Amino acid sequence: MNIHRSLTAATLICVALAAAQAHAAEIALFDRLSGTWDVTYDIYDKDGTVRPYHGQVIYSRILNGGALQEIWTSDIHNKVPQPYGTTLGFYDSKRERWTAMYVFPAKDYKIIVSGGEVDGRIVLTGRDEDGTIQRWSIDNIQTDSFLYHFESSHDDGKTWQVVGLNHMHRHGV
Secondary structure: OHHHHHHHHHHHHHHHHHHHHHHHHHHHHHHHHOEEEEEEEEEEOOOOOEEEEEEEEEEEEEOOOOEEEEEEEEOOOOOOOEEEEEEEEEEEOOOOEEEEEEEEHHHOEEEEEEEEEEOOEEEEEEEOOOOOEEEEEEEOOOOOEEEEEEEEEOOOOOOOEEEEEEEEEEOOO
């Protein structure tokens, strides 16, 4: 009987350790983005015209490491990049996914997206206030660069339109 209890206890410990490692991996998903990044924004108008802008994004852990904040700047209105939006994200262990809320006060825009790693990319989706599906995906993540895609779908994900593509390069590298 004691051998069965020992085996059961060992199994439970192994399962708990595996779950803790998986949880730690999910929390660390965005850690490689920590720091300051120079951004070249390609913003796509509905007619396909691309408007380039420049700015920076600062990714930092806040709230004792329990959340990630992104502060976005752009030179859209003048030559010196100014802050315009922020994202707060955290790993939701109950739903086993990342959840993020983006706020752009000047445009009275806000959205909540969620998701995680999909085929080596980070993919977050959600619906904006009009019901349009928004998809944010990060790929080609290197130590000094990555791409951040913003897309929308008006047909429940059957087709996607590129809204923006951010070319990210680690500041000072």
